[in-house]
Amino acid sequence: MKVVIEWSHAVSQGDLLSRVEVISAYPITPQTHIVERLSELCASGQLKAKFLKVESEHSAMASCIGASAVGARTFTATSSQGIALMHELLHWASGARLPIVMCNVSRALGAPWNIWCDQIDSLSQRDTGWLQFYCESSQEALDTIIQAFKISERISLPSMVVLDAFYLSHTFEPVDIPDQERVDRFLPPYEPKFKIDPKEAKSFSSLTAPDTFTEMRFQIQQSMENAKSIILEVDSEFHKIFGRSYGLVEPYRCEEAEMVLVTSGTVTSTCREVIDQYRNDGKRIGLLKIRTVRPFPTEAIRENLRGVPKVAVIDRNISFGMGGIFAEEVRSVLCNEPERPLIFGYVAGLGGRDITQNTISNVIEYSLEQDQPREDVLWPDLRR
C-alpha cells in the first residue's frame, strides 16, 4: 500500500514493521521526527517496545548496548554532534558484536553551528566497525531499516542507515508500506547466539589479552567481508518478497561510458536527471551510486569502473588535509588495477548547500575537458 509520508516517518515505519523491542534515543535536529514518531507508536501500544529516555546520546548508545546484549532487537537514531558523542560506544557495540540498528540523519558538525546536510558525521565513524548504508529515497530508507536488522543479526555487527538531513528527513513522498505478515516472514525474531542471561552467568567483553585480540579483530574483518555477500543475499530475498532491491552499488546508464559520476545519498537522484539529459544529447556519461561505505564494495566498484577513462566522485564531506572521503576510498580500491581511470575528486554541497543540476553539469564539463585534474580536491560550488 502506497502512502505519502515524511521520510523520517518511513524510518519509524521500518522499525514498527521490524518489531523493534528497545529504542533508546536523545532528540537532535534533524533526527527528532524519527524517535518522536516511535515514542508515539510505543505510547499508543502499536509498537510493543520499551522506549528509554536518556540524558545524552552517549547514554542512548550505552542503553542500546545493554538492551542488545540481553537479546532485544534494538534501535536508535541520531545526528551530527549526537553521533560524535556516541563515538567510543560505537566501537564497543561492534566489538561486542551487537546487531544494533541506528539511523543517522547526516548533518554538519559545528563549529560553526550548522544543522544542514553534510556526510561528515557518519563518515567520521567509518572505522568503528558499523555497517553503513547511504539511502537515496524514503522507500530505500524504510526497506534498508528492515534489511539492516536481518543483515546485522546474521553477522553480529551493528548497522547505520544514513539519510541526508532535510533533503531526505523532512520531505514527503509516496512510500510503499510492506504488510506486516510479509515482513515477519522476511525478518524472524532475533535469536542471539550469545546473550546476557542471569540463568547462565557469563562475563562479557572483559579483558582480552594480546594472545587472542588479533584473532578477534580478524573475525570482525572477516564478518565485514562476508557481509557483502550477505547484503546481496538478503537484498535478493527482499526482492523476491517485496519486488525491490538496492545492491551494494547501483550503476545507472554506465554502458560504454567515457565518464562515470560516483555519488551517494540524495544527490544521486539529481544526477540521474542530469545523466539522462547528457545521454539524450548522445554523450556517454554514466552514474555509479555507492550504497554501502562499510563494507566498502571494492569488487563491485572495480568491476563497474573497469575500462572507464574518467571518474568524477562527488563528496558531500571533507576530510581536512586529504579531501572527499568517497574519492579517497574509490582511488584506493582502484590503485592496483591495471587499467585504472583518471579520478576527479569534487567536494560540494557542504553544510546543506544545494548540489544543483548546474553544479553537476560543471563537474561533468570540467572532468571531460581536463586531461588531468588540476588539483586533487576540486570545489565546484565554491564562491571564489
Added chain:
Amino acid sequence: MKEKEKITFKRLKDIPPLSISMGTMLWNKTGTWRYLKPVYSSKTPPCNEACPAGNDIEAMMVLVKEGKFREAWKLIKEENPFPGVCGRVCFHPCESSCNRKQYDEALAIQAIERFVADLSFKIYQEKSVGHLKRKEKVAIIGSGPAGLTCAYHLARMGYSVTVFESYSSPGGILRIGIPEYRLPRFVLDREISEIESLGVEIRTNSQIGKDISFDDLKTFQAIFIAVGSHQSKSLGIEGERLEGVMSGLEFLRRVKEKEKIPIGRRVVVIGGGNVAVDVSRSAWRLGAKVQMVCLESKEEMPAFAEEISETEAEGIEIIPSAMPIRITRDRGRSKKIDFVKVKLAEPKPDGSLNPIPIPKTQFTLKADYVVTAIGEVPNLSFLPQEILIEKGLIKADEMGFVHPKGYFAGGDVVNPQHTVAGAIGSGKRAALAIHEYFQGGLLKGKIRMVWVGEKGTISLKKYFHPPEGETNPPVIYFPEINLDYFEHQDRVKIKKIPVENRRGGFKEVSSTVDREEALKEAGRCFNCGVCNGCDNCWVYCPDLAVKKKDDHYEIDYDYCKGCGICFEECPRSAIILMEDRR
C-alpha cells in the same frame, strides 16, 4: 570443565566471536598483584574505653538496634550488675567521648542503658542462678557499688561471698546518699536482689570493728575493703555544731529514711559538689527556699554540669566564689552565716582548694537550716595497722591489691574521685584480682590483655573469652569515621517532669525512653571501629573477594588485589590496610 582450569584457544575457529567467558577466571589469582592487604581488625570504641564500669557499649548498641534487648541486658550484666543504677546516676563519660558528638550530638547511651535495664525487669524477670563451686570464701566490707560489684563477679566465678554492711539495708551511698528523685529505691532493690540470687550473703547491721571484730574475718581467704567515704569534712569554723547545722550525707540519709527534719523556710547549703547539689534539690523539694554557696566559680564547681543546670532550673540560687566565716544564732531558729568572696589560687601542695579572700566583700545570709557538704572522706579507723593508709586512702595498686596478701580495696577508699561507675569498675578489678590471687597468679602482665583502651577500664568478657587477634586494639577517633554513610539525626529528647510538678515530692525527674526511641537512638551509633555487618565491603569489592561467612566477612586473598576500596568505604574503620610483605 574444571573450575580453575585455564582455557587456551589453539585455533581461530575455537575463539568465540565476542569476548565471552567460556570458563571462570579463577585460575587467574589476581591476589598476587597485591602489595597492600586489607584486614578486618576491630578498634576500641572511645565509649568503651571511657566507661569506668567496662561496659561493651558499642556491642550493646548493635543488639538494641536489632531489638535484641534481652541479649543487650545480658551483655551489660557480663560487666556491670547495675545498669538500672548507672542508667540513672552515672556521669556518662561514654557520652562525653562519643565520636558522634563531633558530628551532631553524642549518642544518648545512658538513656539506652536505662531502657534496657528497666525493660529487662519488666519483661524478662530473669534471675541469675549462682553456681557455688569453688572452695574459697571472700569477705567484703561495705555493700556499696564497689563491694556489691565485687561480690557479684566473684559469685559468678563460683566463690562464696559474704558482704558486711553496717547500715540496716544494703547499697551504701546508692541507698543512703542518692536522692529518690534521681534513683528510685525499687531500681536499687531489684539489682541488689539479682546479686543476692547468685548466692551472695549480705549481712546488714554488721559494722566491722563494732558489731563484728576485724579478726573474725580471718576465716575468709580474702577480704575486700570497700566501705566508701561517709565521713563529712568539717568546715572548721565557729558555729558548726549549732543545732540546725548538719552534714550533707547525714541530711540525705534522713531524707531517704523519711525522717522529719525541721528545715524551716530557708536553707543554706555550703559546698559545690554533687552531694551539695543533692542536698539543695532535696531541701527545695521539702519546700524550703534554698541557696547554695561554694568556693569555686560556677565553671569550677565539681558537681556534674547537668546537675547544676537542673538545680538552677528548679530555682535554687547558686552563689559561687564565697567562703563561710562563721555561723551565729539569729532570732529563734534562724542563723546568720557570714561569708567573704574569694578567688581560688593555685591548689595547696596536698591538692586542696586554696581560696584567697577578697577584702571588703563580706556578706551575710540568713537561714533556718544550714547543711555543709564540702566533701567526704573514708572512715578507716577500724582497720588493723598492717594495712597502709596514705593521705586518708588505702594504698592499693591499680587492681586493688593491698599489702599484706589477701587484702584488697576498692571504691572511694582508694579513689578520691567519688563516682558510682568508678566504684563499680574498681569492684570488678578487685574481683579479678582476688580470682587471680586464688589461682596463684598476681595478674602481672595479664592485666593489659583485659584492658579496654588505655584508661584502666577492664573487661571480664575479654578475660574469660579472649578475643582472636589484638586483645586491646587502639581507640578509634572521629576523623577515622567515613561520614558519607551517616545522616544527621537528632539525639533523643529525654522527657522530664516539669519543674512546677517537682516540689513536695521525690518523684523521679527523668523518664525512661520508649522502645521506638531506644531503637532509633541506638541506630545513631557509628559503631566506631567495629564491624556491624553493614555489607559495604561486600558490596564494593570489585573482585568479589569479600565473602560472607555466617556472621562475619572473610577476604579471599587469592583474588584480593589490595585496591583498598573496602578499607575506604568501611563507614567505621573496622578494616585496616597494611603493607603485604611477601
